[in-house]
Amino acid sequence: xxxxxxxxxKMSLTSLNDNLSCPSRHRIFLLIPLKRTLVHFxxxxxxxxxxxxxPALIMLKNLKLLILQGTHVDMGGLRRLAGSIHSENxxxxxxxxxxxQHYLGRKLLVLSRRSIKLLTEHHMVTDMHHHYLLHPVxxxxxxxxxxxxxxxxxxxxxxxxxxHSAVNRAILTTGNKTEMRLRLSDVLMKRERDLMVxxxxxxxxxxxxxxxxxxxxxxFGVVEDGIEEESE
Numbered sequence: 001x002x003x004x005x006x007x008x009x010k011m012s013l014t015s016l017n018d019n020l021s022c023p024s025r026h027r028i029f030l031l032i033p034l035k036r037t038l039v040h041f042x043x044x045x046x047x048x049x050x051x052x053x054x055p056a057l058i059m060l061k062n063l064k065l066l067i068l069q070g071t072h073v074d075m076g077g078l079r080r081l082a083g084s085i086h087s088e089n090x091x092x093x094x095x096x097x098x099x100x101q102h103y104l105g106r107k108l109l110v111l112s113r114r115s116i117k118l119l120t121e122h123h124m125v126t127d128m129h130h131h132y133l134l135h136p137v138x139x140x141x142x143x144x145x146x147x148x149x150x151x152x153x154x155x156x157x158x159x160x161x162x163x164h165s166a167v168n169r170a171i172l173t174t175g176n177k178t179e180m181r182l183r184l185s186d187v188l189m190k191r192e193r194d195l196m197v198x199x200x201x202x203x204x205x206x207x208x209x210x211x212x213x214x215x216x217x218x219x220f221g222v223v224e225d226g227i228e229e230e231s232e
Contacts, residue, residue, distance in 0.1 A: 015040040028049070038062060039062055051076050057081060064091075064207065067094075068095060068096055078200075081197075092200060093207045094201060096201060101201075104128060104198050105128060131167070131194075132171070134191070136164075139156070139159070143192060149185055161180060171187060
């Protein structure tokens with residue numbers, strides 16, 4: 001805990017690499033006093049970090065570079081983080097875990113045993129293209145809007161659900177109007193948040209800070225794309 005406690009005394013600290021000190025997800029909250037100064041933060045290669053750390057990371061409002069590769073952060077946490085980044089009109093250069101990169105459709109040449117295990121545990125063996133229709137076109141709804149969904153008639157609800165079911169057979173097209181409305185809401189909300197994560201990740205790849213393109217691998221020695229070190 002000493003490395004993190006020391007950071008609280010350095011209120012002007014802008015960069016922190018905690019890959020080696022392995023802070024727990026709860027100790028991340030000790031960094032909140034640095035929310036106005038911390039710009040670069042790496043907690044990669046730390047399986048103790050999961051979605052529970054996301055609320056603390058959201059409070060670090062000046063972050064420009066965040067390394068999460070090698071953690072147990074999942075898409076649920078990234079959806080929450082991306083929602084905050086989007087609502088505040090911010091940009092963040094972020095390195096996300098390989099199982100999340102895979103879900104977003106990024107082609108990876110090599111996956112570690114841990115990444116394959118995470119993909120299986122979180123039912124992410126397939127990418128987002130196999131969870132719903134990624135690009136619905138009118139008359140199908142292409143964004144989540146509760147009022148629009150609740151105004152759909154039964155035949156329209158079935159048409160929308162059938163389009164997504166053609167991609168993912170787990171999406172049912174049966175039930176009463178309320179059940180189908182809720183089901184379509186879940187599908188469209190998940191799609192919207194996934195696209196938000198994808199946009200946050202891809203926009204971050206183009207970020208320039210201080211006249212230099214930010215590269216997480218150069219800044220913090222993160223492993224090459226598609227390769228993640230094993231940690232037993």
